[in-house]
Amino acid sequence: AQSVTQPDIHITVSEGASLELRCNYSYGATPYLFWYVQSPGQGLQLLLKYFSGDTLVQGIKGFEAEFKRSQSSFNLRKPSVHWSDAAEYFCAVVHRGGAGNKLTFGGGTRVLVKP
Amino acid sequence: GAVVSQHPSRVICKSGTSVKIECRSLDFQATTMFWYRQFPKQSLMLMATSNEGSKATYEQGVEKDKFLINHASLTLSTLTVTSAHPEDSSFYICSANEGLTDTQYFGPGTRLTVL
Numbered sequence: 755a756q757s758v759t760q761p762d763i764h765i766t767v768s769e770g771a772s773l774e775l776r777c778n779y780s781y782g783a784t785p786y787l788f789w790y791v792q793s794p795g796q797g798l799q800l801l802l803k804y805f806s807g808d809t810l811v812q813g814i815k816g817f818e819a820e821f822k823r824s825q826s827s828f829n830l831r832k833p834s835v836h837w838s839d840a841a842e843y844f845c846a847v848v849h850r851g852g853a854g855n856k857l858t859f860g861g862g863t864r865v866l867v868k869p
Numbered sequence: 870g871a872v873v874s875q876h877p878s879r880v881i882c883k884s885g886t887s888v889k890i891e892c893r894s895l896d897f898q899a900t901t902m903f904w905y906r907q908f909p910k911q912s913l914m915l916m917a918t919s920n921e922g923s924k925a926t927y928e929q930g931v932e933k934d935k936f937l938i939n940h941a942s943l944t945l946s947t948l949t950v951t952s953a954h955p956e957d958s959s960f961y962i963c964s965a966n967e968g969l970t971d972t973q974y975f976g977p978g979t980r981l982t983v984l
Binding site for chain 2: 786788790795796797798799800803805844848855856859861862864
């Protein structure tokens with residue numbers, strides 16, 4: 755069965771500094787990978803996704819992620835964090851086939867931004 | 870594009886009553902929608918997969934008679950929490966699978982409080 759691990763539960767970063775959120779997955783086939791962001795009391799917003807092709811994918815809000823098959827990782831990065839980036843971030847892998855495309859989520863990483 | 874709405878955004882009800890939550894894909898059709906439950910400071914837990922025109926598929930441990938799901942059209946799925954108890958209080962989030970992009974888009978969530 756597939757699984758997703760986000761090793762960092764919390765990350766605190768200063769505004770303007772760079773941010774990297776780690777995501778490792780376990781999946782038998784080529785994965786479909788996603789990063790979502792959730793602000794308090796809100797639903798999830800898609801930041802970016804990787805299906806195939808270029809392993810460096812660009813998303814919204816200045817985020818990017820790099821798929822590294824050899825490391826089973828899909829880390830999310832942003833060069834310069836803004837205070838509005840404070841939120842919960844979820845990495846997910848999709849299980850294709852069966853009853854629709856079910857997502858398996860990591861436990862999430864909460865990002866706090868210091869002024 | 871790819872907007873999903875949920876209604877209501879928050880609801881308070883008495884124990885023993887039933888509550889219906891609607892999930893709509895506003896600008897695309899979704900043969901598959903998903904219902905999640907999220908406890909404070911935790912990741913999303915998939916409850917069931919809602920398939921248009923057929924019965925929902927429930928995850929292990931989710932009571933199908935308690936959480937009734939109906940997916941009567943390609944843009945609407947409903948979750949009815951029957952005979953609600955205080956332990957059903959939670960944040961419920963739906964998502965809709967956009968078939969052309971194989972991507973799930975999430976609603977803003979519904980905060981249910983059972984008194």
